[in-house]
Amino acid sequence: MPSPNSSAQRFDLAAWRAAAAAAFGQLTVSTSNPGAFWASLARAAVGEVSLFDMHTAAHQVSRQQTMIGSQDAAFCKLSLQISGQSTMTQDGRTCTLQPGxxxxxxxxxxxxxxxxxxxxxxxxxxxxxxxxxxxxxxGNITASPISREHGLGKVAVPLFEQLATNLDELQGPHAPALVHSALNLLVAVLSSELAAKDESPADLLFNQATSYIDSNLGDPELSPQTIANALFISVRHLHSRxxxxDLSVGSYIRTRRLERIRTQLADPNHAHEPIGVISARHGLHDPSHFSRTFKAEYHESPSAYRARLA
Structure with missing residues (x-):
C-alpha cells in the first residue's frame, strides 16, 4: 500500500470544507462527529490537472444541482480508493469502492x-x-468501478497508486508528459468499459475523434495526423471511421470551424470583433482563404452575412 505523503496538510472540519470548496466548487460536507473530524491533504498541480492525496475520517460529500452554475467549467474527477472504502452515487448508479x-x-x-x-x-x-x-x-461510465483485479485495471490502478505515492515528484519539465500519459491510459480503460457496455468500438472512436476536433478547432495545426496521434490510432484507421x-476528416474540421465562426458573426456579443479575429480564433488565419471558403459554403461573404443580420 502506498505510504502517506510527508508534505500533507492537516485540517479540522471547517478548514476541510473551505479547502474542498476551493478545489472542487460548492459542496456540502457533513459528518456525524464534527468535533472529532480530521483530514490530511497533499496536492500536486500539473497544468490544468490536479491530484489530491486525501486521508480523512468518516464523512459525506454531496454536490446538488442547485450548487452547479451554468457557467461552471466541466471537470472530471477520478477517485482511486487506497485504504478504507467509499460509496459513490451519480447518474442513477451507486458503487462501493474497495482498496484498488x-x-x-x-x-x-x-x-x-x-x-x-x-x-x-x-x-x-x-x-x-x-x-x-x-x-x-x-453518463454511461460514471460511478462504475474499475478494479485492479480485472482487465486494463490491472495496468491503470498500479500507475495511479504510484502517482499518489510520488506527488512530490510531479514537478519539472517531465511532469506534464507523465500526467498526460496517465490520462491517456485512463481513456483506454474507459473506452474498454464502454465497449463492454455494448457500445460499438467503431462508433466510440468516431465520437472520440469528433469530440477531440470540436475541442481543438482553434489549433491551426489540427489535422488527421494530430487527431490520430491524440487517439493512438493510425491515420488510415481514422479516415476509415x-x-x-460518409465524411472526410478534413471536411468535418472545415464544416465545424465555419459553423462556429458563422454563429459568432451572428452573435451581438461579438459584434465589436473584426471578422479576422473571429476566424483566427477557430483556426482559420488566412483572411482571403477564409472568405472564399465561407462564401462557397454559405453563398455570401462573411461581411455580407454579418451586415444582413445587423
Missing part, C-alpha cells in the same frame, strides 16, 4: 460520496474535454 478500485464522476451533475470509516484516496481533477467523450458516453459516416 477506481471510478469516474463529473462536476457538472449531482453526486454523493460517502466515507463510512477512516480512508485514503487519490482524486485526479481534470477538464472533461481531456477524455474526448460525449456527455452520453460519460469517417468514411463509414
Amino acid at each position: 478500485d477506481l471510478a469516474l464522476y463529473v462536476t457538472q451533475r449531482p453526486y454523493t460520496l460517502t466515507y463510512p470509516e477512516p480512508q485514503r484516496s487519490l482524486v485526479m481533477h481534470f477538464p472533461e474535454k481531456y477524455l474526448n467523450l460525449s456527455p452520453r458516453q460519460l 469517417f468514411a463509414a459516416q
Whole structure:
C-alpha cells in the first residue's frame, strides 16, 4: 500500500470544507462527529490537472444541482480508493469502492460520496474535454468501478497508486508528459468499459475523434495526423471511421470551424470583433482563404452575412 505523503496538510472540519470548496466548487460536507473530524491533504498541480492525496475520517460529500452554475467549467474527477472504502452515487448508479478500485464522476451533475470509516484516496481533477467523450458516453461510465483485479485495471490502478505515492515528484519539465500519459491510459480503460457496455468500438472512436476536433478547432495545426496521434490510432484507421459516416476528416474540421465562426458573426456579443479575429480564433488565419471558403459554403461573404443580420 502506498505510504502517506510527508508534505500533507492537516485540517479540522471547517478548514476541510473551505479547502474542498476551493478545489472542487460548492459542496456540502457533513459528518456525524464534527468535533472529532480530521483530514490530511497533499496536492500536486500539473497544468490544468490536479491530484489530491486525501486521508480523512468518516464523512459525506454531496454536490446538488442547485450548487452547479451554468457557467461552471466541466471537470472530471477520478477517485482511486487506497485504504478504507467509499460509496459513490451519480447518474442513477451507486458503487462501493474497495482498496484498488477506481471510478469516474463529473462536476457538472449531482453526486454523493460517502466515507463510512477512516480512508485514503487519490482524486485526479481534470477538464472533461481531456477524455474526448460525449456527455452520453460519460453518463454511461460514471460511478462504475474499475478494479485492479480485472482487465486494463490491472495496468491503470498500479500507475495511479504510484502517482499518489510520488506527488512530490510531479514537478519539472517531465511532469506534464507523465500526467498526460496517465490520462491517456485512463481513456483506454474507459473506452474498454464502454465497449463492454455494448457500445460499438467503431462508433466510440468516431465520437472520440469528433469530440477531440470540436475541442481543438482553434489549433491551426489540427489535422488527421494530430487527431490520430491524440487517439493512438493510425491515420488510415481514422479516415476509415469517417468514411463509414460518409465524411472526410478534413471536411468535418472545415464544416465545424465555419459553423462556429458563422454563429459568432451572428452573435451581438461579438459584434465589436473584426471578422479576422473571429476566424483566427477557430483556426482559420488566412483572411482571403477564409472568405472564399465561407462564401462557397454559405453563398455570401462573411461581411455580407454579418451586415444582413445587423
